[in-house]
Amino acid sequence: MDSISDPELLDFLPQLVQALKYECYLDSSLVRFLLRRAIGDIRIAHYLFWLLKDNLQDSQFSARYQHLLAALLCCVGRGLREEFDRQCWLVSVLTKVAHKVRDTALSSRQCVLREGLEEMKQFFSVNSSCRLPLNPALLVSGINIQSCSFFNSNAVPLKLSFQNLDPLGDHINVIFKSGDDLRQDMLTLQVIRVMNKIWIQEGLDMRMVIFKCFSTGRGRGMVEMIPQADTLRKIQVEHGVTGSFKDRPLADWLQKHNPTDEQYDKAVENFIYSCAGCCVATYILGICDRHNDNIMLKTSGHMFHIDFGKFLGHAQMFGNIKRDRAPFVFTSDMAYVINGGDKPSSRFHDFVDLCCEAYNLIRKHTHLFLNLLGLMLSCGIPELSDLEDLKYVYDALRPHESEADATMYFTRLIESSLGSVATKLNFFIHNLAQMKFTSSEDRPTLSFAPRVHTAKSDGLIRNLYICRHIRTVNKGYVFVVKVERDGQQEALLVQRTFEEFHELHSKLRLMFPSSKLPSFPSRFVIGRSRGEATADRRKDELNGYVWHLIHAAPDVAQCDLVYTFFYPLPRDERPGTTSSKPTDTWSPPSGRALGEVKLSISYKSDKLFIMVMHIRGLQPLQDGTDPDPYVKLYLLPDPQKTSKRKTKAARRTCNPTYNEMLVTRIPRGDLDQRVIHLRVLGDGAFWENTVLGETFIPLKRLVPGQHWVDWHQLGAAGSDSAH
Template sequence: MTKQVAVENFTRSCAGYCVATYVLGVCDRHNDNIMVKQTGHLFHIDFNKILGDAQMFGNIKRDRVKFVLTSDMAYVINDGDRQSDRFQHFIDMCVKAFNILRRHANLFINLFSLMLRSGIPGITEKGVEFVQRALLPGLTDTQATSMFTRMIQESLSAKSTQFNFFIHNLAQMKFSSHNEGALLSFVPKVYNQQTDGKIKHVEVFGIQKRYTPEKHYIYTLKIVRENQKVPTYIFRIFPEFVEFRNKLAAEFPLVNWPPLQGRVWSAPVGGKRWVLLGRSHVKAVAENRKSEIERFLQDLFCASGEIVHCELVYTFFHPLLRDEQEAQKERIALPKLREENRSFSEKKTSPKSPTTPENPILVQSKQGQLKLSLEYVKDTLHIMIMHAKDLPMVGSELPSPYVKTYLLPDPDKQTKRKTKVVKDSTHPTYNEVIEYKLSQDVLRQKLLQVTIWDHDVLRENPFLGAVYVRLRDIDFTNTVSQWYKLEKLQITDTNAL
């Protein structure tokens, strides 16, 4: 079983999991009810709460999102890379499966109706109505695609899921044994000096910005061991240092361990606990924390041998699979890391020259693509702006792209439409539907112009690419979905810019 096969298994099973749990209204979806096999397949257990029968905290529903999809799941789907088309492929699988189910909505409703008198817990008339509403009757496949995409985005950004997982973890800690509590949450096994080799030196090698998909900073540690000529590199985030420090403080309470920034005490549950507060995704905070980590490591390796070479230390500094993946990604830029990362310097973009709509900024370092779906129903053209991929960088920064459409010629800009802005992405997903109510005779005289721009609050929006579709060449008897290569701006109609 290769890693690529496992990631693909996870992606496909996660897509099926999201659609199935949404349609069936499976609730009580905490992290102990979501399982993953060694082959990568994700599956759900415990179906006590179904058809929207959510658990409650007083008058508050625990399950606040349509289905659970966390940033950790997105990290696996993207294979550790934020800027890729893997997650777009995942979204396409979700909406395809959802629309297939919708085509058989009557079959599902009839089957559930037949089970009303079976006595199965949870199968009620309200449950049947729940399934019917979940399948979004009355919407076209295009509209349902847009709706399900919004559910995916809402699930990814939901704070309630993280809170639900946190509360469940606190409850489970009461039943953990002492040995289980001593393990670090992000390392499944215990390692020691015999298994990994004696550590001679550890230093903070650098800091990098990462996305999972949220922005955060990760610290690179260089580890030198006896009888190993080549050092190893591991990557840890700040909360993992905090957990490591707290476990050391619990195991060696007589040592005055230096504090780490951004913490408060919470109510004790099986001992003392730390909770991180404040803005943790800011460069200045990352720099301050780097200094604190360095002081903490200095004190650690000046301690007695009993502490320095305990199992907890070797477990924290043990290279994980994710460390190998991070090291492979940084291998090309390793000389740059050695030169620049110690001071945590970042490239600054050169000031953008003044522009006018007639002379937009052109960013042509990379030719991207845009996926569109065109459908003509009831005298209305439905244009779904689906995905873009391989968009160019703007200087050294990630673009925040949005899409504009026009039906040319349009001297009065009556057909101008815009999508939302997707922040910091070269592979944005929109799945937004734009509609134009026109007869086919008029429509076939039009040229569809679709342009992508980088949203800049302070300066003129840089132009990223354009797509042109002659509507007279489109067969509107079927839905047309395809990728288009982005081109330079060809139409000089200034009103269309």
């Protein structure tokens, strides 16, 4: 163990502290090893102190940990002993404040919090600085009381803003919890951090957000706050309380914070990787209680989970019904971001491949994760108490299966999670439950506007006029509004859709009585709602609406919501575009190609294994609808058609994912003479199937024992390109 580096030792320090229980003697080689490394690195000394202090609550081994803690304090010297005393004092003050705030009525909590934090000023008048227990690298010199608040969850955690000792550094924001056992959160984040390191070592960066969380005693601790991030609930309710049932909220929010194409594409890439990592990690660890306040999204596109109070499959129950019904959280609004629209695209193939690759990499280290969790069985975490809890992880990792079987298994999990209505219903119920906590001071914001604008900062609007409408790439219409302001020589042109006008009106109704607002044009039309005649009529109706809006009472006409709506966005500089992204990033090759199919082919023990992975770029049917494609293949020559194999049919897509294994027996000597004849057909009614494309793949290129993974071009039936 002497060869292990300090960062690696920190990764496994909680397990080593638990292992001290199994030493025969107090003076053991493990004890000497930990003390020696603590003397050499302040981070190890810091975390070892708090881990030993936390284990003093263990009645069976309390005496042993007291002796070890005394030995550590003796070894580290006077300076660190005084530092640990300051940290304990800080935690004691914060615990007292947290209890007062939690026991106070909701309306008085902010006042009680500010009064309680006055004691922190006394603390910092005596101590010029203090390291936070969360991370010894965080040195604070004071607290910003006006910036502190609390969260409206059951334990009422405190949101604290400390002054950085470094005058050039940002304020340090942390969450202090009292009443929640953070040891389970610590363990979950530790395991996810180890998973992430395995992925990176294998050359797979899943863009995971790993934040710090540390227990400072039973029922209390600190959690790092990630900047520039919002919960999915906050993002979804920008589209109303039913926002969790809609597909666009996440994409619109990312578009709002990443206005250029380059920024948005980078954010989507970060989202694809981090979402895949979250799906794998939360499934393996059986993380439950996944409502939309426990999942967060950064403006950079990184998704991450928080609050791990339920894991290893210990789901919350509604009577006899599990609240978490899906294998993991993967909803249609997440798929919308990945696909760039509501139809599957080639980017979804990348997402599935990432999930399966990440899952298989972790499966190779099954024993490591079972040992990490097994060493924590004696620490007293309620949901990690016996071998059944370890068996949950073993069953999730399926170490006895091949990589191909595991890939097929996880693909089915993705399909099951995406098709689960229970997850969205869970989000919606949580939205309703949180409405009672919504502050009356919270002002509505527009889902597509990155910041708030005011009449004072941007100048009074003199006149508004919708001068024309433009047809967009998705066959809708955007309305061009001419905005004239005081102090501006030239009028500005902004582009807004009818749905965005409707969002403005809906949120104005939350702020003002209907009697103060002009009536809004009906959203419902008879006939084609996207026709030019409808757009002309709506232009006239919207002109009447904005005229009455700008001539309404000043508190309405000059409110921040109106001025934010008519403030130019980056997209307004590109005529004829809207906030929507292209629905697909892949275009089929020129010529007679009808798409491509991705196969993984291998040969072992007289068996040919053909995994049909993905197809991209299929052509729509003659009526313009997407087909229901499936794959059928033969091994030629095969006059009796005994080698026929086929996949299930995917529904309404030109870019299906299958990850299905088709197996057939073939003697080794016949391999070079056989050819795979693969056809993609559209599943039709009454056995009338349409041939969407085909290809012939000679097996003479296949090396037995190796996997041949490649895309193969599809051509028309009987064409040269198919051959």
